[in-house]
Amino acid sequence: MRTTIIAKNELEPLLERLIKQLDQEGRLTHKAHFKRIHWRLTHAHTDLDLAAPIIDLSSARAIGFEFSSTAHALIARILDKTRFLVDELAEQERQVH
Numbered sequence: 001m002r003t004t005i006i007a008k009n010e011l012e013p014l015l016e017r018l019i020k021q022l023d024q025e026g027r028l029t030h031k032a033h034f035k036r037i038h039w040r041l042t043h044a045h046t047d048l049d050l051a052a053p054i055i056d057l058s059s060a061r062a063i064g065f066e067f068s069s070t071a072h073a074l075i076a077r078i079l080d081k082t083r084f085l086v087d088e089l090a091e092q093e094r095q096v097h
Contacts, residue, residue, distance in 0.1 A: 003047050004047055010084075011041055011082070012038065012042065014078045015034055015041065015078065018034055018075065018078065019035055022034065025071065030065050033056075033063070047089055050089070054086060058082055
């Protein structure tokens, strides 16, 4: 649960900025993709609920979207924070087992 709160606090504002940037650039497909991730993150209530949006964020570069330098910088920050969250979740899993 703690990781869910951290994820929301860290990622939601960055995703909102990215979505706004993509909208300004007219990148509607990209915007829709990240809005879906944002929605899933916003509605996550448990650490397990974070799995899908974190996987989607982690694979964002593999999709093949082209990004402006501003959007690319936001994506890089989001991915850095996503890696931190994955590490947090992995550590919690090790402590359980």
